[in-house]
Each structure stands twice: as structure tokens, then as C-alpha cells.
Amino acid sequence: MQLLPPPSPLTPPPPVWEKFLPPEYSSLILESQVSTLKKELYFSLCNNPVLIEDGQKSFWLEKASGKRCIMLSARQLAITWGNSPQYWQWISIPEARFKKVPELLDVCAFEIRGWMNTRILSPRTHYSAYVVYKTRSGCHGFRDLPIQVGICLVGQKATKRFICFDEELMKSKEREDGWIEAEIGDLFNEIGCDEIELSIIDITSPYWKRGLIIQGIEFRPVKKLW
Template identity: 40%
Template sequence: MHPPAVSLTFSVFNKLKMAVESCIIGGLPEDCIANALSLTTPKDACRLSTVASTFRSAAQSDAVWERFLPSDYRDIISRSIDDSDSLLRRFQSRKDLYLHLSDHPILIDAGLKSFKLEKWSGKKCYMLAARDLEIVWGDTSQYWQWIPHPESRFSEVAELLDVCWFEIHGYINTKMLSSNTIYAAYLVFTNKSRMYGFDYHPVEACVGIKGHEMVKRTVCLDPEGAQRRRYQVVPRRRPGSLFNRLWHVQRQQDDVAMEGSTELLRSREDGWMEVELGEYLVEEGEDDLDMSVMEVKGGNWKSGLIIQGIEIRPKKCI
């Protein structure tokens, strides 16, 4: 297991630069500098490569980037659906391999997961394909269908046709993730033009250890749902009636939930949308992380979502 990386602050970086310029550090052997760089982060190693030629040469060495790669990277690459030996031969430089894995997710585990590195930290990132998720009624053609999608990294996605009970779970063992890191899970999806059932009903999301109590949050899967809700037509009732008072109280409560959750919905660079389901601090140990999203209380039918998968990536290092 690699020792924890040390991130350099701006002031420390400037002090190192001054020390090099005054020849205090610049005269050290390159392997000593390389060993010091390997104890920082990929981001800091790239910054320090601009300090002096000895740092630039050391920052290119395999000894540095071997430490930045996960200790089990060979095992992960061996699970690729492509020729893993070819990948290792193509990128004999560990820095080139690192940069490739941070820019190009590889499909592993029979194409049911993708793996990549967070570029500036080297932390592991995964996406579980829709086929790797537990989707209630997912194998019933009346409710869901499995189709290819030109913009998906996986061979097929799950299209929601029509369900009343909407429930999806994804599971990953925390041993697969980088330790001492706060991870967030995101549902990655898009929607068809004919989408309904999610506009007036926030969806419940949870992230936590399987079988244990988890913190719940509400999220919105309809990009325009909150806005449409503001213009909802109110049924006519006698002014001041109990119905009106109860209706407005319920609407205010729902609006708070909707407005708080719609901030979590965002567009991705790859053209898909994502919504954060929750976060979890990964420490030492081995547990099954359960990431879920469901709407089973509204009693309304829902349609129009296209699910690519659930992505798990670092949110913050500690």
C-alpha cells in the first residue's frame, strides 16, 4: 500500500523553488528528488517539474508515476475486456499509462464496469453499467427495455418504459476504492422528450453500507420539474377552506424539497446528466457500499429515463 500523498501549499511550493534556485536542493541526486516527488501528488509533481531541470527529469521517471498509480493497477487492467498486455506494452512509460487511464476509462469485468483515475490525485473512479445495477422489474419488457446508445461507454443502457415502483440499487466493495477518501455516487442518465412521473415527486436517494441505516436525501430527476411546479393549476375551492390551507402547506413543503434537490442535477461534459445520490468516507476495511434511488410512495406511473449507470468518484481527500 502506498503511503499517503502530501499536497503542497502555494507557500511551500515557493519555498522549494527558492531553495532550488539557491542550490540547496538542486544538487541532490535525481533519484532522491524522484523519491521526494513520489510522496506528493501528481498535480504537485507537474508543478515542481517547472522548478528546475533536475526536477523536470525526476518528474518523468517511472519511479514517481509507479507510486501515483494504484498499487493494484495491474490487477485492474487484467480485468479489461481489451488485451491488457497490449495496453501495458503500448504505454511503457508509467506517466503515459497514468495519463491514459485518467483520460480514457477502460471497461472491466466483462464490460459491466468502467475504471479510470482522477487526474490530479490518482484516486480510483468507477462507473457501474446499468446491467450491473439491481433494477426492480428491470427484466420485465413491459416496464424496462435494454437498448444500445451511441453516447454510452457501455454496450447497452436501460430505458424506463412505464413503472409505478421505481427502485435502483448499485453495489461496490469499498476495498475497490481508494482509502481515506470521501466518495460521492452519481446516477448518470438522460431523458427522452416524452418524460413524465418525476416532475411533482422528489426521488429518495441513499448511500451507505449495505444492511445498515443510511442517510436519505431527496433528488429531482426531471430537469424542468421544479419550474413546472411553480405554474401548477390550483383546483378552485372556497377561499379560506381547509382544503386550500392544507394544499398550500403541502406545496410549500414539497417546494422546499424540490428546490433543495434540483441543485444536485447537472449536465456532464459527455452530454449526459447526473445527480448526486450521497457520499461516503472510505476508510480501511471491506464493506459493500449500497447506492440507491427510488420513488415508491407517489403511486404515479413514471417513464422516459435512460439510465447509463452509477458513477463513484472522489469528492474530497482527507
């Protein structure tokens, strides 16, 4: 049997890292990054979320798997009284990913709904969804108040659970970026041709509420427990 000669040192290695990048990665990077090594691009997309769809969504990759992660901005949510300045105001804060985020000034009926197509997520992947928020020092009306949340694919029955924006009840988790998150629920994205529907609702409490800032809804792959 004749042995093949070793590959030339000038032969380029196979594009190992390119297979971890999304097909549209060239539109997600800066012009100065075009000549960057694919490995560096991959870790850049893992560590530095980029805005897509006219700044209405934030996109990044999960480092361990290369799966897509998405944050849906509050502008793409249906917030009851969200465009009424006496109830909600849209503000710019440096720690937010988006240009404007809504701050709750005063409402009694608290209701947020959202929809998103699953084609933007990785197929055959189990996702969890989180509401990402902050509270002002004068936050009021949420103490000991259960907020009903739910998520499902349109046409299916939503899984309901309760969260609480009262941090003392330990229903929420502080993140490395300084925001707080509370899990809404989870779903399995099979082939990416469905519509997600989610809700965050309290319409029964008689208390007026204020001091909550909503950044958006985040979708991340569920971490596997080995």
C-alpha cells in the same frame, strides 16, 4: 567532505509516475501501451475510462490525486421490473460506456438498489456517489416528483435525501459527456473491506413514469475545498 560525482545521464530516473498507477495497471491497458511512459499511462487512465469485470464496471483515475473512480453499470443494479420488456428495455446507444443501458418504458413503482464492495475504491478516501442518466423527449411522470435516495455501508444507517429527475428544478447537473448526474450521497472508505448499499426509490407516487435512461452509479472522490 568529499563531494559525490553527479549522476550519470544514463541513470534512469526514479519511477515517480509509477507510484500513481494502480498495482494492476498492466491489466488495464492495451498491449500496444506496454512500452508507453508511465506518465502517459497515468494520464491515459485519467482521461480514458476502461471497462473491467467483463464490462460491468468502468474504471479511471482522478487526475489531481490519482484516486480510483468507478462507475457501476446498470446491469449490476437491482431494478424493479428491470427484466420485464413491457416496463424496461435494454438498448445500445453510442454515447454509453456500456454495451446495454436500460430505458424506462412504463412503471408506477420506481425502485433501484445496488451493492458494491469498497475494496475496488481507494482507501482512506471520502467519496460521493451519483446516478448518471438521460431523459427522452417524451419523459413523463417525474415532474415535481421527489425521488428518495440513500447510501451507506451495510450495517450502518443510510443517509437519505431527495433528488428530482425534472431538470427544471436544478437538482441535477449536466456533464461534459452529455449525460446528467444527481448526487445520491457520500461516504468515507476507510480500509476497503466493507459493502456499500444504495437506493433510488419512489414507491408512493400514483403517476406512471417513462423516458428515463440509466447509465449507472458513479463513485468519485469528494473534491477538497481549500
